Every structure is written in structure tokens, then in C-alpha cells.
Amino acid sequence: MLKMISKPAVKLVERYLPDPYIFVLLLTLVAAVAAIAVERQTPLAVLRFWGDGFWNLLTFSMQMLLVLITGFMLASSPPIKRILQRIAGKATNAGNAILLVTLVSLTASWINWGFGLVVGALFAKELARLVRVDYRLLVASAYSGFVVWHGGLAGSIPLVIATEGHFTADQIGIIGTGSTIFAFFNLAIVVCLFIAIPLVNRMMLPDEKDSVYIDPKLLDDQIEAPGRATRPAEKLENSVPLAWMIGIPGLLFLLDHFLLRGGGLNLNIVNFLFLFLALVLHRTPRSLLNSLNEAIKGGAGIVIQFPFYAGIMAIMIQSGLAQSMSEWLISFATETSLPFWSFLSAGIVNLFVPSGGGQWAVQAPVMLPAAEALGADIPRIAMAVAWGDAWTNLLQPFWALPVLAIAGLKAKDIMGFCLIQLFITGAIISVGLTWF
Structure with a gap:
């Protein structure tokens, strides 16, 4: 049955889902128009929100680019x-390949989201x-573990x-992780x-x-093999001791940390770890640099798109649109249903504010008073927002960019399969938050 359902979903997404760059341009227009129409902001105010916030994710953009590059360099070491x-x-x-890549991705993502994205891809x-396997589903399976x-x-909100x-x-x-990450309801959701x-x-x-x-030949990383060193500069580039004199202290720093x-x-x-x-496993600086030259090719999407998402986040937050969306969704909640509506509202807001920490800053002032007024469990509400943020990443190409860059695919190639997972995982998480 799922095979039958996924086939039209894949075709639908392949036909209508634009490139992630087009997607972010459309989201920018939607956010701007909504801020003007719903929040009664002036066009000039929205323009200023957008422009002032456009570069707010520069640090994060560099971090994400390094996730891609350092992960590729590590994986390309012998x-x-x-x-x-x-x-x-x-x-x-x-079939075994699909199961194995999903389990590896789930495990790595549960440990750390950046680690999971790179390792899965x-x-x-x-x-x-x-293995001869549908490459689209294989990469979609790797990405689905990110949920x-x-x-x-490494959940940012807990x-x-x-x-x-x-x-x-x-x-x-202070709410300890025993009430959030390691609470029964959360562990039950993870196991399911x-x-x-x-x-x-x-x-x-x-x-x-x-x-x-x-x-399979197209998947070979064309990394230039180091030649025989003849000049003094080349000998330094191919020096194992030089690489290890820097690499080993870096690893010692991690042990101290x-x-x-x-x-x-x-x-x-x-x-830092990657x-x-x-650096140590490549043995020579030249081998690492050759790997870097290959890795950097996949980073274009991150460089150009993340500033646009920063602008969208600024419009959503500064205009009050994100808060209004959250308030409307929880306006008809009860003590029992508030976790579900918090989860759903977070999933919708995540399409425009794809940042766990940033999303909590937007939604906490709305969700926490509602939880207190209704007598709802605050750790569960916090985790509902966290799960909502993670859930619609299956539809939001923002986080898929490193995976797609490594795999050499486009968002439309995998999102049809992810759409099926969106509905199934959404049902599981909703039940877990409400009844577990």
C-alpha cells in the first residue's frame, strides 16, 4: 500500500516542488505579504525587518558549510x-540497504544532528x-532519520x-533532561x-x-592523488609529521573538553572533531586539501540560501506574525490537547523559522503562559515545540541542503518519499505527546 501511495507522491513532488532556491524566494514573498496583510505592518517596516535581519545567520551558515566540508573530508580519508x-x-x-541506512542515520542524528546529516548522506x-537500489529513496531514507x-x-530546546x-x-x-529528553513519553516516541x-x-x-x-562510477570522489614531492614546498605539503603536530593537539583538546x-x-x-x-587520518596536508577542493563544490546552496532564511525569520519574528500564528493555533486548546496544538503550531512556524533555538525564542512567550493557564505539563509542551520543529524538516529543504550536496541530488528527488514519512511520523509523535 505504501509503495502505491508513494508513487504518486513522488511524481507530484518531482513535478511541482521547485529548486530550494526558488522555494526560499517564494517563502520570502509569502512572509512579507502576510506581515503586511495580517499584522498591518507597512511595506517599509517589512523591508527594514528583512534587510536588517538578512545577515543574522552568518555564523550559523559558516557552521553548516563546515558540517558539509569537514564531514566530507573525514569520510574521504582512507x-x-x-x-x-x-x-x-x-x-x-x-531492502537491506534501505533499512541499514535509515538505522545508521537515526542513531547518528539522535546523538547529534550535524553528525547525523553528514554520516547518513x-x-x-x-x-x-x-548495492543496486533506488538512489532517491536511499538518500531520502538517510535524511528521514534526521526527524x-x-x-x-543535542536537542536545542531541552x-x-x-x-x-x-x-x-x-x-x-531549570528543567533537567530527565523531564524532557529522558522522560518516558519522549523515549517512547523515539523508540516508535x-x-x-x-x-x-x-x-x-x-x-x-x-x-x-x-x-556507481558517478559516486567516486575524484580526489587528486598526491604526486612525488620534488620541491621543498611540496615536501611540506606531503609531510606527515607536520599534519600530526597540529592534528594530534586538536584531538587532545577534545579529550580535555x-x-x-x-x-x-x-x-x-x-x-572541530571532524x-x-x-587532518590526522589524511596523514598529509596535500591529501586534506585535495579532499577540500572536492568537498567545497557542494556548498553553493548553503551560501546563497541561508541569508534569505535569516531575512524570513526576521520578518516572522519582528512583525509578530510567528507569535500570532502560535496564539491562534492554541486559542482552542485544552490541558490535554495543548501538546498536540503546540506540536502542530511549531511544525508550521518551522517552515518559516527553521531554527530550533530561534523558534523557541518565538514560541516560548506564547506557549508557556498558555501551559500555566491550562495547568499543562511544561516539559511536555517544550518537547512538543521541539518535535514540531524537527517534524516538518521532512518537508523543509533548508536542512536537506548538506545531504543533497553530498549525494548530488535535488530536493524534488527525495521529498516525495519524505512527504509520506511526514504524515506517518506526525501521527506517531502526536499520539506520543498526547497519550504516552
Whole structure:
């Protein structure tokens, strides 16, 4: 049945979903018109919101570009290639490949979202080299595991409210991860998704006549092999001791961060880990630079699109549109149904404000008073917003850009399959938030 349903969904998305750049331009226009029509903002005010906020994600854009580049460099190192090949060798047919890539992506994303995005995409490419499988569904399966990230160890909203001095601390105090990430209802949702998502992906596997395959030769990363060093400069470029004298201290810093200082995973630490592992495992600076030249080709979408999303976020937040959307959706909620409406409102807002931390800043002033007035469980409401933020990433190409860049596909190639997962995971999360 899922195979039958996914076929028209894939065709629909392939026909009508534009390139992510066109998508972000259309979202910009929708947000601007809505701010004027709904919030009664003047065109000049909206123009100023947009322009002033356009570069607010520069740091995050660089972080995301480095997720792509450092992850690619690490995976292209000889030792990691051998590990990926060994794991991929466990898949003996197309169905096994789909299940395996989904489980690897789910696990990696639950640990850290940046780690999950890169590992899932790179592992999908490795499987496609070894197994004849629909490449679109394989990459969509890798991306679908990303939906669990906000319920995992690096979920930004549960980590924010567990941190002393967070911006709502005076209102709700410090809420530990035992009440959010490791609460029964959240773990139950995660377990259900770990079971359902791989099975749904497997059941969507198209018949051979409807499948789209890729020539494994096209997946080979054309990284130039270092030649024989003759000049002093070339000897430095191919110096193993030079690379290790910088790479090993970087890894020692990470040991100090995790073991002695008790630090956790965040995006900067993940990028630091990827970079210095890559530096050590490539052995020479020249090998790393050759890998970098190949990795950078996929970063164009991130560079050009993320500033537009920053502008959209500024319009949504500064105009009051995001708050109005949230207030309307929870206006008819009860104590029991508030988690569901919080989840749904967060999913809608996420299409325009694709940032977990930014979304909590927008929705917390609305959701927390509503939860207090209705007597709802505040940790559950916070996680409802977190899950809503993660859920519609299955439809929002913002987060798929690194995956698509690594895989060499376009958003329309995978979003039809992700659309099916959107409805199924939405039902599971809704039930979990309301009844578990």
C-alpha cells in the first residue's frame, strides 16, 4: 500500500516542488505579504525587518558549510572509507540497504544532528556503490532519520531549558533532561520512530521498473592523488609529521573538553572533531586539501540560501506574525490537547523559522503562559515545540541542503518519499505527546 501511495507522491513532488532556491524566494514573498496583510505592518517596516535581519545567520551558515566540508573530508580519508565500506557490505540487497541506512542515520542524528546529516548522506553513497537500489529513496531514507534529532542528546530546546540563566528561567526554572529528553513519553516516541521509519522506507521501495539507479562510477570522489614531492614546498605539503603536530593537539583538546571539563556536543565541537580527525587520518596536508577542493563544490546552496532564511525569520519574528500564528493555533486548546496544538503550531512556524533555538525564542512567550493557564505539563509542551520543529524538516529543504550536496541530488528527488514519512511520523509523535 505504501509503495502505491508513494508513487504518486513522488511524481507530484518531482513535478511541482521547485529548486530550494526558488522555494526560499517564494517563502520570502509569502512572509512579507502576510506581515503586511495580517499584522498591518507597512511595506517599509517589512523591508527594514528583512534587510536588517538578512545577515543574522552568518555564523550559523559558516557552521553548516563546515558540517558539509569537514564531514566530507573525514569520510574521504582512507580509514573511514574502509569502515563505511565494511558496514555497507552488510547490505546484501536493496531492502537491506534501505533499512541499514535509515538505522545508521537515526542513531547518528539522535546523538547529534550535524553528525547525523553528514554520516547518513555519506553512508548512502557508500551503499549505492555496492548495492543496486533506488538512489532517491536511499538518500531520502538517510535524511528521514534526521526527524529524531530534537528528541535526542543535542536537542536545542531541552538543552536550553536545562541551562542555568536561560531566558525563561524566572518563569519555569531549570528543567533537567530527565523531564524532557529522558522522560518516558519522549523515549517512547523515539523508540516508535526507530521502528516505524525504517519499515516505512522499506515498504516504499519501488519496483525495479519504477526505480531510479545511479552508476556507481558517478559516486567516486575524484580526489587528486598526491604526486612525488620534488620541491621543498611540496615536501611540506606531503609531510606527515607536520599534519600530526597540529592534528594530534586538536584531538587532545577534545579529550580535555569531554573528559576533564565535562563538555558536551555542539555544532562547533562536531566541526572541530571532524576537522582534526580528518587532518590526522589524511596523514598529509596535500591529501586534506585535495579532499577540500572536492568537498567545497557542494556548498553553493548553503551560501546563497541561508541569508534569505535569516531575512524570513526576521520578518516572522519582528512583525509578530510567528507569535500570532502560535496564539491562534492554541486559542482552542485544552490541558490535554495543548501538546498536540503546540506540536502542530511549531511544525508550521518551522517552515518559516527553521531554527530550533530561534523558534523557541518565538514560541516560548506564547506557549508557556498558555501551559500555566491550562495547568499543562511544561516539559511536555517544550518537547512538543521541539518535535514540531524537527517534524516538518521532512518537508523543509533548508536542512536537506548538506545531504543533497553530498549525494548530488535535488530536493524534488527525495521529498516525495519524505512527504509520506511526514504524515506517518506526525501521527506517531502526536499520539506520543498526547497519550504516552
